[in-house]
Amino acid sequence: MFVPFLLALRAAGVPASITEHLALLGAMKAGAADGSVEDFYYLARAALVKDERHLDRFDRVFAACFKGLGEASGDAPGGISADIPEEWLRQLAEKFLTPEEMAKIASLGGFEALMETLRQRLAEQQGRHQGGSKWIGTAGTSPFGAYGYNPEGVRIGQDRSRHKSAVKVWDQREFRDLDDRVELGTRGMKLALRRLRRFAREGAASELDLSGTIQATAANAGTLDLRLRAERRNAVKILLLLDIGGSMDEHVQRSSELFSAARAEFKYLEHFYFHNCPYERLWRDHRRRAESSLPTTDLLRLYGPDWKLIFVGDAAMSPYELDMPGGSAEHWNEEPGAAWISRLSGHFRRSAWINPTPPRDWAHVRTIRRIQDLMEGRMMPLSLAGLDEMARALLH
Amino acid sequence: MAGFRSSAQYIATRDLEVAVNAAVTLQRPLLVKGEPGTGKTVLAQEVARALEMPLIEWHIKSTTKAQQGLYEYDAVARLRDGQLGDARVHDISNYILRGKLWEAFTAPSPVVVLIDEIDKADIEFPNDLLLELDRMRFFVYETREEVAAIHRPVVIITSNNEKELPDAFLRRCFFHYIRFPDRDTMERIVAAHFPDLRADLAREALSVFFRLRDVPGLKKKPATSELLDWLKLLMAEDMPPEALRSSETQIVIPPLHGALLKNEQDIHLFERLAFLARRQGG
Numbered sequence: 001m002f003v004p005f006l007l008a009l010r011a012a013g014v015p016a017s018i019t020e021h022l023a024l025l026g027a028m029k030a031g032a033a034d035g036s037v038e039d040f041y042y043l044a045r046a047a048l049v050k051d052e053r054h055l056d057r058f059d060r061v062f063a064a065c066f067k068g069l070g071e072a073s074g075d076a077p078g079g080i081s082a083d084i085p086e087e088w089l090r091q092l093a094e095k096f097l098t099p100e101e102m103a104k105i106a107s108l109g110g111f112e113a114l115m116e117t118l119r120q121r122l123a124e125q126q127g128r129h130q131g132g133s134k135w136i137g138t139a140g141t142s143p144f145g146a147y148g149y150n151p152e153g154v155r156i157g158q159d160r161s162r163h164k165s166a167v168k169v170w171d172q173r174e175f176r177d178l179d180d181r182v183e184l185g186t187r188g189m190k191l192a193l194r195r196l197r198r199f200a201r202e203g204a205a206s207e208l209d210l211s212g213t214i215q216a217t218a219a220n221a222g223t224l225d226l227r228l229r230a231e232r233r234n235a236v237k238i239l240l241l242l243d244i245g246g247s248m249d250e251h252v253q254r255s256s257e258l259f260s261a262a263r264a265e266f267k268y269l270e271h272f273y274f275h276n277c278p279y280e281r282l283w284r285d286h287r288r289r290a291e292s293s294l295p296t297t298d299l300l301r302l303y304g305p306d307w308k309l310i311f312v313g314d315a316a317m318s319p320y321e322l323d324m325p326g327g328s329a330e331h332w333n334e335e336p337g338a339a340w341i342s343r344l345s346g347h348f349r350r351s352a353w354i355n356p357t358p359p360r361d362w363a364h365v366r367t368i369r370r371i372q373d374l375m376e377g378r379m380m381p382l383s384l385a386g387l388d389e390m391a392r393a394l395l396h
Numbered sequence: 397m398a399g400f401r402s403s404a405q406y407i408a409t410r411d412l413e414v415a416v417n418a419a420v421t422l423q424r425p426l427l428v429k430g431e432p433g434t435g436k437t438v439l440a441q442e443v444a445r446a447l448e449m450p451l452i453e454w455h456i457k458s459t460t461k462a463q464q465g466l467y468e469y470d471a472v473a474r475l476r477d478g479q480l481g482d483a484r485v486h487d488i489s490n491y492i493l494r495g496k497l498w499e500a501f502t503a504p505s506p507v508v509v510l511i512d513e514i515d516k517a518d519i520e521f522p523n524d525l526l527l528e529l530d531r532m533r534f535f536v537y538e539t540r541e542e543v544a545a546i547h548r549p550v551v552i553i554t555s556n557n558e559k560e561l562p563d564a565f566l567r568r569c570f571f572h573y574i575r576f577p578d579r580d581t582m583e584r585i586v587a588a589h590f591p592d593l594r595a596d597l598a599r600e601a602l603s604v605f606f607r608l609r610d611v612p613g614l615k616k617k618p619a620t621s622e623l624l625d626w627l628k629l630l631m632a633e634d635m636p637p638e639a640l641r642s643s644e645t646q647i648v649i650p651p652l653h654g655a656l657l658k659n660e661q662d663i664h665l666f667e668r669l670a671f672l673a674r675r676q677g678g
C-alpha cells in the first residue's frame with residue numbers, strides 16, 4: 001500500500017524510509033485519519049516528512065500521486081510562474097538576437113542597451129504566444145523557479161493562476177519558501193570545515209577542573225576544594241556570502257551542500273546572498289530580496305573583524321561589473337564591484353573565496369583572475385582539498 | 397481514547413490535531429518546529445490538558461546532557477560525604493539523582509513529557525536519547541537496575557532549528573511544522589484569549605501587527621505570544637482603537653511597542669522608517 005507514493009517521495013528527495021512508511025500504515029490502521037482525504041494528507045505529512053524544507057516537495061509528490069482524489073478540482077497547478085534570472089537573459093540574447101544585431105547594439109550602448117533590446121524582444125514574444133507558460137518549465141526541476149529573481153521588474157512567463165477555483169491544501173504549496181534543496185553527502189565537507197574549529201572556554205563554569213582541584217585541595221591541607229571551569233566550545237564565527245547569480249545554476253547543488261554542512265558545523269554562522277558580485281546591498285533571503293536586503297555598510301558595522309568571511313561564487317561575470325560604476329547587470333551602482341570586494345576583505349581579518357568551478361578553467365576567465373588578485377590569492381576550489389586550504393588560510 | 401482538539405484556550409489547525417493524535421496513538425515522539433512564539437511549548441500543556449495527563453517539562457539548555465534526563469550520579473556529593481564520614485556514603489543509590497525521563501517512566505499514570513528546545517543542546521544530544529525514547533527503558537550502571545516505562549509517555553519535542561537533528565532521531569518521530577497563523581486563525585486565537593476584547597480594537601491591533609511583521613529587516617518579528625502580551629497591555633491601558641489607526645502609507649510607532657519589538661535595533665529601524673514616512677508625507 002502506498003509503495004509507489006513512497007518511491008516517488010524518495011525520488012523527489014524526501015528521505016522517507018521504511019520506518020516512516022510503517023508508522024504511516026500503523027497510524028492508518030489505528031484510525032488516526034478517519035476517512036477524509038485531508039486528514040490522510042496531514043497524517044502522511046506528519047509521518048513521512050521530518051524537515052520543513054521537504055514539505056514543499058512532499059506537497060508536489062502528493063498532488064501528482066493522488067491526482068483526482070477528493071472532489072474534482074478545476075485546474076492542474078501547471079503554470080507556476082517563474083522569474084527569469086538575468087544570466088538566462090544573456091543566454092537568450094544569443095538565441096533571439098542575431099550576431100549582427102548584437103554587434104550593432106554593443107556599438108551603440110554596450111551591454112545595458114543589449115539587455116534592454118532583449119527585454120523588448122521577449123515582451124513581444126510573450127504577446128504572440130498566448131498562455132505560453134510551458135517554456136519556462138515547471139518549478140520542480142528547474143533551478144530557476146527557486147533561485148529566480150526579477151531583473152528590473154520584467155516578468156516573463158505566465159502570472160499566477162488566473163483560475164481561482166477550488167485549490168486543494170497540498171496544491172497551495174504553502175511551504176515553498178522552506179525548500180532549499182539541501183542534498184545529503186555533506187559529511188566530507190563537515191569534516192573539512194571542522195578544521196576551522198577553534199575551541200575557547202566561554203560561558204558558565206560547569207566542568208570539573210581536575211588539575212586545578214588537586215592543586216587547590218592540596219593547598220587547602222587536604223580538605224576538598226572543588227574548582228570548576230567553563231567547557232570548551234567552538235568559538236569561530238563565520239560569515240558566508242553566497243553568489244546566486246544565473247551562472248551559479250550549475251553549481252547550486254554543491255554550494256547548497258557546502259551551506260548545509262557549514263550550518264550544521266558552526267554555532268555562529270551568518271549568511272547573505274549577492275548576485276555575481278557584492279555591491280552596496282546584500283540580502284538574506286533570495287526569494288524575498290527586496291524586503292530582506294541589508295546595506296553592505298551595515299554588514300560591516302554589524303559583524304566585527306573577528307568574523308571569518310567566506311565568499312562562495314564562480315567569479316564569472318562581465319568585467320564591467322567588477323570595474324565600472326554602474327556595471328551591475330541589475331541596478332545602478334555608484335561604486336564598482338571591485339571596490340566592495342576590497343572593502344569587505346579589508347574589513348575582516350580573515351577572508352577567502354570558494355569557487356565551485358574547477359581550477360583548470362580559472363585561467364580562461366578574466367574576472368576570476370581579477371578577483372584572485374583582489375583576494376590576494378585566497379581563492380580556493382570547492383573541493384575537500386580546497387576547503388582544507390581555506391581552513392588554513394582563515395586560521396593562520 | 398480522548399483525542400486532542402482545538403480548545404477554548406488553544407486554537408489548533410486540523411493538521412496539528414491529526415499529527416498529535418497520530419503520535420499519541422502510535423506512542424511515538426512528536427517533533428514540533430516553527431517560528432518562535434507560535435505556541436510550540438504551549439502545545440504540550442494543551443495536549444496534557446486535553447488528554448488529562450500530568451505534564452513533565454524538561455527544558456534544554458546548551459549545557460544539558462542527555463544523561464541528565466535519565467539520572468545523574470552525584471560523585472562530588474559522595475566524595476564530600478566520604479570526607480566528612482557520613483554514613484550515607486556506603487549506599488551509592490543515595491547519590492543517584494533521578495532525571496525527568498526517569499520520573500516520567502515511573503509515574504503511576506501516563507504522562508506527557510515536553511522536551512523543550514532540543515536543538516539548544518549539543519549536537520550529540522538527540523542521538524544519546526535514541527534508544528531511551530524508542531524503547532522507553534534505560535539501565536542505571538551504578539546500581540545495576542533497569543528502569544522501564546510503566547506507561548509509555550506521550551513525548552513532545554520542540555526545536556527552533558538552531559541545529560539540524562540527526563536522521564536516525566527524526567525517523568522515530570512524527571513531525572509537525574507550525575506555520576505562522578494567517579489572519580483568520582489569528583483572529584480566532586485572539587478571540588480565544590480575550591473574549592471581551594472590543595472588536596474594533598482587535599481589528600486595528602491586528603492590522604498594526606501584521607503590518608509590523610511586514611517591515612523588512614526586523615531582527616525578531618513579533619509572533620503570537622508578543623501579540624497577546626501587547627493586547628493585554630492595550631486592554632489594561634484601555635487604549636481607544638483610534639490610537640492605533642494609521643493610514644496605509646504612513647507608519648507610526650504603535651503605542652506600547654515594547655511588547656512587540658524586543659530589540660533596540662528593531663525599534664531604531666522602526667523609528668527611522670516612521671521618520672522617513674513623516675518626512676515624505678509632510
